[in-house]
Amino acid sequence: MKKLLIVLLVLFLVACGSPAVNEEGAIRDVIGEYFSAFNAYDYGRIVALLSDNVPREKIMEAVLFARGIGLVAEPTEIVVNINGDKAEAVVSFKGGSDTMLLVKQKGKWLIDGKISP
Secondary structure: OHHHHHHHHHHHHHHOOOHHHHHHHHHHHHHHHHHHHHHOOOHHHHHHOEOOOOOHHHHHHHHHHHHHHOOOOOOOEEEEEEEOOEEEEEEEEOOEEEEEEEEEEOOEEEEEEEEOO
16 A cells, blocks of 8 residues: 555656646546545545446445455556546556546546446
8 A cells, every 4th residue: 555655656746747647647646546445445435536427326335345355456557548538547456457437527537437348
């Protein structure tokens, strides 16, 4: 967890010079916060990171299931592709990856869904 926070802090400091890098850093921050909240099984923090397009009823089920089996998600790599106010982030884990969709709403990046490859 400390390593992820250090990586996010370094990315933030490096990103201060370029708008495109700042956007990528903001997206990485949202994804990092999402996995921190997911690993803490913190429904409220997770929901705060989601766009209005994500159905809330499925989130609680996923959090309870993850808690029940002791699931911890630890990303090993995040590759971000930004297209205006939309972005895709391929998040790699041991044994696989997921593509997370993000959207910028009211100046803030939010998770808008997930595509499992």
